[in-house]
Amino acid sequence: MFKNKSFIIGITLLILITSFVFVDNTVKGQERLVLATTTSTENSGLLDELIPPFEEKFDIRVDVVSVGTGKAISLAENGDADIILVHAKDAEKQFVEEGYGVNRRDVMYNDFVILGPPADPANIKGMKKAKKAFKKIADTESTFVSRGDDSGTNKKELSIWSSANVEPAGKWYIETGQGMGASLNVANEKEAYILADRGTYLAYSSDLDIEILVEGDPELYNPYGIIPVNPAYHSHVNYQMAMAFVGYITSQQGQKIINEYTAYGKVLFHPSAITSKNLK
């Protein structure tokens, strides 16, 4: 049996390493709040500023799961999240009406921008109305990149197409099924038009040739709402802490953090739960 000595040593070593790593386990036994949110929110870095003061105050760990708005909502519907922070007003309304969520509050907003190649083949630069710009893109059959992933941005894009009375389809319309960053890269490579949230665009802008062509239309307004999951529907959710988080994020302290947060030298989100004079 001496022959398999080193085999046994190998296995023992594996066990030792395993148990060693087991000892060094991440925080245990602490209360947790699962927050499902959108990639754009987490990628912006805002949550890294916003969440720690709350965690400290309430001695809780907030676990942020960042996915598209559509998936965040379905996670919450399945009871796999305690609270969601998303941007898709109609879907949020439906989520509350169907009884999955309660006590929705406005938190903040930013805006979408329409990007395109500097050559601007559809000639939309400086247009005031997003839907008119979309119509022109469709009429000239200029390449347009859609996320096609049921995210908040994708939902907004589809609603602009429908208000422009265009059924986007054809060779010029590309659906990536990927996140904002990946889709921006596709649009850049294809010299195509794309709808993006301003925050993600700013994060990418140094690597992109496509630029902002249309902005400022009220239709491009991008409001974020926070909704706790209804405890009457999913009795296991941490409703109390979810409400505490709603209270915190809409409080003067939470709103101030949002107001003062900058990335890439720009303000990314504007608080909307309290009036600006209360931010002083």
Next chain:
Amino acid sequence: MDYIFSALKEAINLIITLDSEVTNVVGTSLKLSLTSTFLAALIGIPLGILVSKIDFKGKYFLNTVLNTLLSLPTVVLGLFVYSIISRKGVLGEWGLLFTIKGIIIGQVLLILPIVVALVRNAIHDIDEKMYKTALSLGATGSQKFRLLISEARYGIIGALITSFGRVIGEVGVSMMIGGNIKGFTRTITTAIAMETNKGRFGFALALGIILLSLSFIINFILYFFQSGESK
């Protein structure tokens, strides 16, 4: 090319400065991969021996299923495990979603077929005469078991190396079941996916370099034990 050089620089920088976020992510990845491989070995090695040495009805079918599972996409397995441990699922009450335990369950399921199939093959390759001699000399159950393991040890270590490689590099299960939660279930691979999405390609590549280096070190150790005594 720029990315690659700046990534190399960033990777070295991250390792030297022991960036706390990076060490956390690396620790989580290591913990998960080693634990999953260990658990899969614990279950899979005996199963592999059984599948190889015991004849039963439907063995052909079972072997085909095993071989098929080797090509299971991680995302499909992730979806499957999600549907079970989601609050809506059969095991929903256990609250396993978005936890380390949940990921380990998914990863063990992912590599169990690999361990069983490769151990089965390794046992097949053993010289049949030796086993028969042991039987004729009246070897007990545990003696037979030890003989088989000892004779097939290279193949078994190979199975573990393959399994470890599969889990440390997988992203589907960790992402869907773990949720890429910062400081908790974020692994090297989910961090790479996220950083790529953020447009921080250099940082993502740096993490990739760290992952490969880790994998190299662990394989180096395992290979040392695999070849150490064949001299």
